[in-house]
Amino acid sequence: MVPYLxxxxxxxxxxxxxxxxxxxxxxESMLRALRYFDSFRGGDVRVWLLAIVRNTFYxxxxxTPQDALHDELDEAVHPLIxxxxxxxxxxxxxxxxxxxxxxxxxxxAPLREILVLRELEECSYKEIAGITxxxxxxxxxxxxxxxDRLRAELTCRPKEVRRHDVR
Amino acid sequence: MMCDDAGLLLHAYLDDELDAASSAAVARHLHDxxxxxxxxxxxxIMQKALSEPALYRRAPDALRAQWTTxxxxxxxxxxxxxxxxxRTPVAFAAAAGFAAAVLLSVPAWLHWLPSRGADNAIVAQAxxxxxxxxxxxxxxxxxxxxxxxxxxxxxxxxxxxxxxxxLAPEGFPxxxxxxxxxxxxxxxxxxxxxxxxxxxxxxxxxENGSATQVATQEHGYTVIRWTGxxxxxxxxxxxxxxxxxxxxxxxxxxxxxxxxx
Numbered sequence: 001m002v003p004y005l006x007x008x009x010x011x012x013x014x015x016x017x018x019x020x021x022x023x024x025x026x027x028e029s030m031l032r033a034l035r036y037f038d039s040f041r042g043g044d045v046r047v048w049l050l051a052i053v054r055n056t057f058y059x060x061x062x063x064t065p066q067d068a069l070h071d072e073l074d075e076a077v078h079p080l081i082x083x084x085x086x087x088x089x090x091x092x093x094x095x096x097x098x099x100x101x102x103x104x105x106x107x108x109a110p111l112r113e114i115l116v117l118r119e120l121e122e123c124s125y126k127e128i129a130g131i132t133x134x135x136x137x138x139x140x141x142x143x144x145x146x147x148d149r150l151r152a153e154l155t156c157r158p159k160e161v162r163r164h165d166v167r
Numbered sequence: 168m169m170c171d172d173a174g175l176l177l178h179a180y181l182d183d184e185l186d187a188a189s190s191a192a193v194a195r196h197l198h199d200x201x202x203x204x205x206x207x208x209x210x211x212i213m214q215k216a217l218s219e220p221a222l223y224r225r226a227p228d229a230l231r232a233q234w235t236t237x238x239x240x241x242x243x244x245x246x247x248x249x250x251x252x253x254r255t256p257v258a259f260a261a262a263a264g265f266a267a268a269v270l271l272s273v274p275a276w277l278h279w280l281p282s283r284g285a286d287n288a289i290v291a292q293a294x295x296x297x298x299x300x301x302x303x304x305x306x307x308x309x310x311x312x313x314x315x316x317x318x319x320x321x322x323x324x325x326x327x328x329x330x331x332x333x334l335a336p337e338g339f340p341x342x343x344x345x346x347x348x349x350x351x352x353x354x355x356x357x358x359x360x361x362x363x364x365x366x367x368x369x370x371x372x373x374e375n376g377s378a379t380q381v382a383t384q385e386h387g388y389t390v391i392r393w394t395g396x397x398x399x400x401x402x403x404x405x406x407x408x409x410x411x412x413x414x415x416x417x418x419x420x421x422x423x424x425x426x427x428x
Binding site: 006027101115 | 175216218230233379380419
């Protein structure tokens with residue numbers, strides 16, 4: 001389990017979006033993992049642990065209601081625009097780690113987590129399905145939505161990106 | 168293929184999650200359709216950008232220290248006076264509670280943390296066994312791609328019945344089996360192929376049910392060990408780690424239908 005501490009923290013950090021909450025989530029997850037190790041039925045420890053981290057985050061967050069509602073509503077406000085700028089413009093934006101980070105942070109949690117699991121954690125679709133408890137088809141369509149949304153965040157709101165950077 | 172169909176498959180194609188036929192179909196479509204190709208390239212750029220290591224949040228050292236070295240009571244009491252000065256009482260109480268939890272769970276940890284010495288010996292022996300199997304004609308005692316020929320062959324030669332699965336649909340065809348010895352046990356060795364690579368899978372009965380999966384790289388070989396369904400498994404090959412993990416996943420799913428969800 002300890003070899004996956006980085007993985008656990010990475011997911012927790014991207015979900016919680018700040019270091020201290022992320023640490024709380026990881027601590028709680030590790031304790032839960034210890035407590036429920038008996039219920040571990042074999043398979044991939046990383047998937048099992050990340051599923052616990054995810055559940056822990058959502059349980060802790062539901063206890064302190066905050067931007068959950070905002071996250072879900074947010075999605076409706078910003079419809080996807082399919083014809084974005086050219087790949088070249090995007091390249092310039094995407095190599096800017098700060099812009100990429102704030103764009104990722106603005107995504108609603110369900111989309112953010114799937115991108116983090118796929119691109120940062122390099123999980124297969126099957127592993128993501130195991131962690132999030134979704135069907136593979138849902139993983140696929142949600143990942144497609146997440147990428148479209150991230151692209152929109154990167155390209156269609158450049159002003160906000162800049163403001164975010166300055167702050 | 169139409170652009171609508173390609174929309175979702177594009178992502179699976181980018182993630183290398185498609186079977187050969189669909190993969191070829193998407194590649195063909197991308198060749199013909201410039202709009203889809205542009206979208207694909209955009210996603211590829213984003214994927215590459217997201218793999219930037221700066222975006223990966225590694226666990227802070229303090230957190231890691233808490234979870235890697237179970238604190239001895241003497242060490243803990245030496246450390247606390249320093250932390251008291253800096254932290255608020257609540258944080259300190261939380262930290263103390265946490266340290267207590269760690270201490271209480273130390274037995275669980277010790278049982279759990281890979282016992283380095285013994286494991287390295289198994290890895291070394293697995294590599295030796297793998298190398299020996301590749302020399303001369305030692306690889307196969309029974310040559311068959313049929314799991315119903317390989318499994319009965321072990322009967323009477325071992326004091327357990329090994330799990331034998333043909334994983335040809337997943338790209339790991341079974342080519343045969345043989346007897347081997349590992350860690351003082353007689354073990355069943357199954358031989359699979361991944362293209363031209365040889366994969367050796369050793370298995371023997373497990374006494375306790377620790378199920379941690381551990382991957383090790385040594386001498387250019389990848390060794391993955393796990394325990395499941397009452398068996399210890401060690402798989403070794405010179406294929407890359409991703410492929411070997413895929414193999415383990417395929418084998419586990421086959422062995423335990425409950426995990427196939």
